[in-house]
Every structure is written in structure tokens, then in C-alpha cells.
Amino acid sequence: MVGNKATATAVKLARVQVASAFPVTPQTTITEYLSDMVANGELDAEFVNVEGELSSQVVVQAASRVGARTFVCTSGPGQLYMHHPMHQTSDNRLPVVMATVHRGNKGMMPDHTDLMSQLWTGWMQFYVEHNQEALDTCLMAYKIAEDERVRLPLVFGYDGYVLSYTAEPVEIPDQDEVDDWLPPYKAMPSILPDEVLPENLGGGSGGGDPQERWKKHHEAIVNAKDVIIEVNESYGKTFGHSYGNGLIEEYRTEDAEAVLVAMGSLTGTARAAIDRLQDDGLNVGLVKLKCFLPFPKEDFQKIGKKVGAIGMIDRNVCLGHGGAAYTQIRNAIYDLEERPSVLEFYAGMGGKEVRVDDVYKVGEKTLKAAKSGGVSTSTEWV
């Protein structure tokens, strides 16, 4: 099953009630799969064909507010166009779920610029490795976003072409089991005329002290980590798949002297490189960074205590600043008394091919930094 079909299948299993999207490569086929499902009666939902991504975001925002479970998806330029109302969806604490099929900003092929450009919109962000994980993450996303302790929108991204149009074996959970695990969604507070609270009549600017609203929003997204861990565990128990602790996934890190960190589909390439490195006696492990927002700071502090160096492979660059994950990891380990080196590697930008050999070399360099000690600021374009 290709990645876009896996996502559309999850949307069906989640019994989404209102979906909206504007076609953009490489997300397009999700809109077609969903249209087919609705046209054939497989999915009892409103699928709204809009005139642009900005409208698709606002359609699901408004539908979520009245109490419908919603889904929206996009890629690259569409993601950038959608930026404005994304702020409002999260400020209104609406549990919209979105799939971003990554497409870079300098061409059609993938990097993570599209979603990384949304870091300040207040959405939870996941980056997934393969098609099974896309399906599983989509289902988990509803459970996390709709949890009353969270009530925030969630976006999960996967690399365009590499996953969107590439077939992999995918296990599909039973509808009955999903129905038991994922209860129906109810809006809160209600906006229906017969249910609305008198103090909410007329609407307003959101009320209260805006700085207080920022604070609560920030705390909600930080505290969502506990719910993410819980949901990942419960999904694993019910459906047999889970992904590390839900935030990060460690691969062959036992007694590792250094670790590489990868996101999205590059993780698969990195797994193969780690196997080879360890076969050759080079003790380098791998960390998959799945949940980028809220950032799993505590997990990286634990890792930072164990290893001499961390090599971050970023598929994005905040121009003039650096890779988004690299800077976050350095920030996380700053509080440690003894800090490992953190090395920056940019790879796969605009879909540039990354070979197992390339990651092998990244592993060698990171291990060298671990052995030589000291904090390195090395930056390299792979």
C-alpha cells in the first residue's frame, strides 16, 4: 500500500466526518482516494473540494468547532499558503488532524521545510518513517488531539514520493477494534445555539489576557507529551504496533558511544547504515525523532548523558540559523554538566538522494567526535 493510501485508509477507519483539501503534488492522491471512498459510500463524510489550501484549513477549523471529526492534508506550497489560519485552529484549541506529504521549497522533491515553516503555529508535529507508521500515527493523532487534557491540532508529515507513491506492506486494523479504541468526538465548549454558554454569546476576541492564553497554549503542548506516551502504548497493546515511547525511538543504542538522529524516511536509510557500522565494530546507535513538537527534551538529556557525540541529520535548514532539530538538541543538552558534542549534517534537501554509505560516513565522523571529546560545532552538507 502506498503512503497516501495508508493515510486515506486511516481517515476512513477514524470515521472522519468532514474532510477538505486542495490537490497539490505529492499529496493529490489522498484527495482522490477520499473522494472515491465518499462516492462509493465507504466513508460517510462531507468531503469539501475547496479552491485553495487556506480555505481547506478554515473549513476543517469551522467543522471541528461545531463538533465534527476532521481531516485536512497538503504539501509544500499548499502548506505555506495555509499558514495564516493554522494559528487560529490551534489558538481555538481545535483537534484538527492534518497530513503533510513533504515537498521542498526549491523544487517538487521532499524536505521538511514545509512543515518546519509552521513551527510557531502551535500545532503538534510528528515525522513518520514508513507507510505503516503513517496509518498508525493518523489514528493515534485523533486520540491525542481530542484528549481533553490536550485539545490541540496535530500534523504528521511523511516524505513525498519516497512514501506517498511507494508501496510497502501495511497491516490494516479492524474497524470494530478502532471504533472501540477511538470514541466519537465532541466539541467543547459547544457553539450550538441550544447548548452555548450565555457568556459565549456574541463571540469576542477570545477573551482574557492574551499573554495568559499564550502561556496556557504553550503549557498544553508541552504537557501533551504524557498523553502521546500513553496513546502510543495503548495503541501498541491494542493493534500490535508502537513507536519507541511515542516521542522518540531508539535503535541499537545499547552501549553506543555516539548516536545519529534522523527524522522521517531517512530513518530507514540510517537503520541500514547503523547495522553496517556495528558490524564493522563501530559503536554508533540511532535515534528516530518522531515527535518534534512538543520537543522531547528530557529524552535527549538522557541520551546526552550516555554518549560522547550526537550527529543530527536535518532535512531542513532555517536559513541563517541552522537545522531545526540540531538547534533543539543542542538546547536540550545545554543543562547537562557534561555535554556531548552535537554535529550538524544537512541531508536529503530538496529530495537529494541519501545513500547508506553517506550515513555510514556521518556515523564515522560522529564517532570520531565522541572519541576526541569536546563540544564540536561541525556543520556539513551531505
Next chain:
Amino acid sequence: MQIPLEELTITPGSACQGCGAALAARLAFKAIGPNAIRHRVPCCPDSTTAHPSASSVFESGGAMLTGTWRGLKAIGRTDVQVVGFFGDGGTYDIGLQSLSAAAERNENIWVITKDNEAYMNTGNQRSGATPIFARTSTTPVGSVTKGKQMRKKQIAKIFAAHGIPYLATASVGYPEDLIAKINYGKTVKGFKMLIIQSPCPVGWRYDGSKTIEMARLGVQTGIWPLYEIIDGEKLKLNYKPRELKPVTEYLKPQARFRHLTDDNISLIQEETAKEWETLLKSDELGRVLL
């Protein structure tokens, strides 16, 4: 006709004295009734009626109403009316794209536009709805140009061309006509639009006690004709005096037109008369002529 007695307006609201737009909301929502969600985008005044309400980004009125309607459909609450109360900016300009798409999909929603002919929320900057030669803060009266150099956008015709089931113009100076149009629209399923000319004493610069007078003169001079268009095709003129008053009666009391030359006034008079003739002809034939 009985105008509903129940008041749904918020008092005190955020409107100025003599605000035509606040009156437009008061009248329109008396007819809509309480079982509605009133959505808004930035506009002036921003606080109008005591309905459940939410706002979204300025450019998204049509999408917000669409999502609300589809969501209500999905949860089985089609009894609730979905109404947007937007200004001319949210309709003619920044909001046009998403409204056009919602009209094309024929969403079952109401779009009520209170047209005060400039961006009054930010202090009277020109909009696509500002009439030719009017002075605004971004079309000032200078030594080179005096007032707006472009015509008002013909938004009713643009939406009529979408073939929507119901479209009408209204004026706060003719409350019975306005309410009758909402009452009729409530029986229609699909995209309904009411464009209400709403004089703004602050922006148009006339005495706040003269709002009704200004609105009536707009209609009586043919500057703001009252009509309705069904299915984008059948046109009915709702106010047909034997003779229109000269446009000067409408223009003179408003200081936004104070600088107009005789030539400017003649041009407005000529174009108003021409449009009126087209409307009379359309009314006679019962179909829209462009």
C-alpha cells in the same frame, strides 16, 4: 408586515452613533431569529448580535461558513442556520475568493454584507466598494488626484453570475423590504446573499442623525437600487419611483463628496441613469441584463 419585537443585538455594542451597519445587523438578525450561528471576519462594528459566534481569518468568510454548515450536517443539526455578517472588505475584496468558491458549491449558508463603502474598521481606507470620486484616507483630495479614481465593484452582478438561488440588495432605510428578503431567503436552500447599504456617518462625513435619510436618498436617487435576483437569472426591482431624484441630493450632504466638480457629478448622474434603465428593462423582461 410585523417586524419581530425580539431584540438580538448586544447593547452596548461597539458601534458609533448613527451606525448604519449596527442597524443592518439589528434588522437582519431579527428576521433570522435565534437559531443561528453568526460568523464574522474583521469588520466594523465587530460586536453586533447575541448569537453563538466565532471569527476566522479575514480572507476566509466563505470557507468558515462552509465548514460550519458541513459540520452541522455531519452531526445532524441542519436546523441551525449558518450566517456570515461581513463587511465590504470581507466580501468585495480580501474575502471574495472563498465566498466565490462557496457560492459555486452552492453551500446552504447566508452571507449578509453590510456595505459601508470603505474599510471603516481601520479608519476609512478605500475598498472595492468605495464609489468613484469618494474621499477616503487612501484616496485623499490632493492637488493631482481628488478622491477615488475607480468605480465601485459590481459585486451583486458578480455573485448573480454564480447562479446562486437568492441574491438581493437592501438598505437600512427600507426595513420592511430588508426583512421581507430575509424571510424569503429562509425558505430557500442553498447560497443566499443580502447586500445592505449601510451609511457610516464617520467615514461618509455627515451628521449621525441623518443615517436613515442618507440610506433613503441612496435608493431614491438610483445610486443604491433595491432588487432581487433568483437563480442568477430572474430579476425583480423592488423600488420603482416614477422618477428618480437627482444624485446631488445624495452626494451634497456627504463631505466625502464635497470636492466633486460639476463634471464629476454629471458623470455619476449619467452612469446612474444608464444603470437604472438597464434595471428597468431587466425588471420588465424578468431577467438579468448586464
